[in-house]
Amino acid sequence: MWVTLDSAGSSVDTTVFHEDGIISGYRHPCSSATDCIISLFQLTNETVNIWTHFLPTWYFLWKLLTVILTRDVWHDSFTWPLVVFLVSCCIYPLASSCAHTFSTMSTRARHICFFFDYGALSLYSLGSAITYSAYVIPDNWVNSLFHQYYVPVAVANTIICTALACYSRLGFPFLQYNRNTIIRFPEYQFPKFAKFLRIVAFAYPYLFDNIPLFYRVFLCVGDGCTDNNANVLHHTHIALAFLTAFLYTTHLPERLAPGSFDYIGHSHQLFHVCGIISTHFQMEAVEQDMVTRRQWLLTHSSPVAFADTLGAAMLCVALSLGIIFLFSLPLVWSGNQGKIHGDKSPQSRAAAKGCWGH
Template identity: 90%
Template sequence: MFSLIKLPRVFTINQVPKVFHEDGIISGYRHPSSSATDCIASLFQLTNETVNIWTHFLPTWYFLWKLLTVILIQDVWHDSFTWPLLVFLVSCCVYPLASSCAHTFSSMSTRARHICFFFDYGALSLYSLGSAITYSAYVIPDNWVNSLFHRYYIPVAVVNTVICTALACYSRLGFPLLQYNHNTIIRFPEYQFPKFAKFLRTVAFAYPYLFDNIPLFYRIFLCAGDGCTDNGVNVLHRTHTALAFLTAFLYTTHLPERLAPGSFDYIGHSHQLFHVCGIISTHFQLQAVELDMETRRAWLLAHSSTVTFADTLGAAMLCVLLSLGIIFFFSLPLLGSGKRGKTPQSRAAAKGCRGH
């Protein structure tokens, strides 16, 4: 039976368009015009994307289990104090699922690759906002509760998600209609200035992360004395923070494959390690948030303002709507049918792949 199943072939870096190239990865690329069936079949063969897909697809089910546990055990319909945790857990389910889908179907075409990762960026923006919402409700130090910063923290975080999604999408193709459309894909700045594009994407996600973590950084690194919420949970917060910075390091440096191109094509390259560290970091973050929620509940209910729909579920839904609007805006010029949206380079490379 298994002998009748024909798995898609894999190709080298010289056989696929430049938009599919990854630094230090020489082989293991899928066909740049794969069908959806081929993309799904590639989950069960070793390519340079296989581990990327599974390292985010499997954790999605863990976070979904955690979400269902909270819904079934907590009185989420009447207890607004649980709503920030719900938003955070939903974002923890969405971002690895969106990432695994993006890595799975990004080899269908050049345009599909861009659109897939647009959704990936939007999901990461939602996760960033989910983190901010839980930090505002459970993590913020005692002496910052109800401060001016605390009152405007969530609205600024929502604005940051819009900036994050828009800047990340811009880093792939530039400004829609002005720098690309369905007939011509200039692909500025990624095609002409790939390092600058990577810098823009890094800034797009580093900026909201650093803002969201201002109360946490102050609590675990700077605050001293009364009102600093110096409890046992801080160990978990420090572990999460260390792993988050390790995740950023792997994303920006492309180590270890940069030191030995071709040696980590299938297993052990930086994006796989980036996925693993990111998920483990999120796991420790979730543990810390849950412990803060449990241990500080009585004090926060007595001293902090009431958790509202607008600052939790409402903010998350607004983020989703705005991000989808941005993704649609950047994707619309790419939705032309046929071969009009392909560059001569992508057509030639696809033809070359068919010949192998």
């Protein structure tokens, strides 16, 4: 069920499946959907990746349902930013666990799976910005010019960064890859540049979203700085977020001892765990700010609007799905060519799946 990539067969294009410092524990790169699901209950180098995001999905779903059932979300617009944030907290680990589960069905499936993963992460970034605008922004920035344009810029960042992350895998659809050829730029030819683009796509919206929080907890002094008990939770979230980024960019500890952390303890597993714990503390901090600052914000801030909360989230979901469709279309189209032309040979079926080199 699991292999070293060298043993997967000369006809299988395995480059896209390889991770730095991980030698063994790979699933076969042409697994069926059933094989992928069965692998959830076998120890591979993806098993912990999957479960560390699948199980927290249910925790965040429970938190979302608790808010919906205990707060008057249908009539109290002040709760809408929290609902959007919690929905994004449910979607991003679920998308990640599904991507890790089914990414070994073929090279094309792997790309498409992670396109959805990137879109979900961008939505989570927007959810953070929406809650920060409503509950976290310091008192002396409320209704400022920055506050007025903060969510619209976050919406633009979400769309741009989804596209940039998808671009980092294969390049521009139809220009650098299409139904006849897949020129794997930049991930194959320039893997470090591809990783850099992906880091930028994730780091930039996080840093922008956190401008009001960084100012509030690190720079602001005197009146209007919103110094309350939530700040301790915010500090914890920030520390864990930077630890998460460190693990993602450095590939430690497996780079120091290749093969020693193939199944348990490699950086992507630690990245998942730290990211989820960071999200938990972020959620707790946001909820505490919402409760503690509610009366002051209702008095001094502009009313929470549908356009800046649920509307912004739905717009981003629609546009992100459009971007994912655009990047995925050449892969799906290419994968169906054998079927369209009635070629039933094993080689054609394998090539159609993206299991053979191109």
